[in-house]
Amino acid sequence: xxxxxxxxxxxxxxxxxxxxxxxxxxxxxxxxxxxxxxxxxxxxxxxxxxxxxxxxxxxxxxxxxxxxxxxxxxxxxxxxxxxxxxxxxxxxxxxxxxxxxxxxxxxxxxxxxxxxxxxxxxxxxxxxxxxxxxxxxxxxxxxxxxxxxxxxxxxxxxxxxxxxxxxxxxxxxxxxxxxxxx
Numbered sequence: 001x002x003x004x005x006x007x008x009x010x011x012x013x014x015x016x017x018x019x020x021x022x023x024x025x026x027x028x029x030x031x032x033x034x035x036x037x038x039x040x041x042x043x044x045x046x047x048x049x050x051x052x053x054x055x056x057x058x059x060x061x062x063x064x065x066x067x068x069x070x071x072x073x074x075x076x077x078x079x080x081x082x083x084x085x086x087x088x089x090x091x092x093x094x095x096x097x098x099x100x101x102x103x104x105x106x107x108x109x110x111x112x113x114x115x116x117x118x119x120x121x122x123x124x125x126x127x128x129x130x131x132x133x134x135x136x137x138x139x140x141x142x143x144x145x146x147x148x149x150x151x152x153x154x155x156x157x158x159x160x161x162x163x164x165x166x167x168x169x170x171x172x173x174x175x176x177x178x179x180x181x182x
Contacts, residue, residue: 004114005083007122009129012085022093026062027085030077037061039082040068041089046103050158051135054101054178057090070107083118091129094181101133103178113170115177120166131182132164134174 013027016038023043028036040062046054060068076082090102106112119132126132137157140148148156161178168174 003079004117004121005079007084007087007118007125008080009084009088009091011081012088013081015085018089022089022096025089029074029082032075032077037074037076039086041086042068043090043093043102048159051101051103051161053099054103055093055097057086057102057104059086070111087126090179094130094179098181101178101180103135103176105176109173112173112177116168116170116173119164119177123166126179127182129182130179133161133178133180134164134168135159135161135176135178137175 013029016026016028018025025041027039027041029039030036038061039059041057041059043055043057046056048054058068058070060070061072061074063069094100094102104115106115119126123132136159138160139155139157142148150156159176164174164177
């Protein structure tokens with residue numbers, strides 16, 4: 001498990017580019033080997049109809065399709081500064097888009113655990129800016145024991161957001177992590 005980043009919005013990387021609607025930003029992240037890796041941060045509408053006005057925040061090295069690779073193993077020189085930079089864009093986006101919520105989703109369990117522990121470790125600092133929310137999904141079970149399905153017979157999974165439970169440990173991860181302005 002990686003060392004849990006300590007967030008500080010006064011210690012961030014300088015953006016190289018930033019979209020006027022704050023939906024995208026790039027910056028260089030120095031690596032342990034002395035190289036720099038360009039990081040693309042994107043904020044896009046969440047596709048789930050049951051999560052209205054939620055925007056997904058993702059980041060990684062840019063790929064040839066205008067998006068980013070979020071499964072690349074990088075060795076950042078300063079994880080604190082990296083995550084502070086990414087979350088600062090989220091904060092700025094929320095300040096300009098009142099009523100919106102930002103969500104982050106780890107591409108695997110290791111990254112989801114990192115986000116979970118980051119929320120917990122930075123609770124005092126982040127609570128000055130954000131309300132933290134954890135999301136699990138559920139499938140509705142009817143009284144007759146059947147499950148809610150769509151027209152194709154697939155289960156309908158609906159999100160169940162709740163205030164982040166700081167007592168939950170990293171073995172009981174949320175499926176999605178969100179934050180909105182306080």
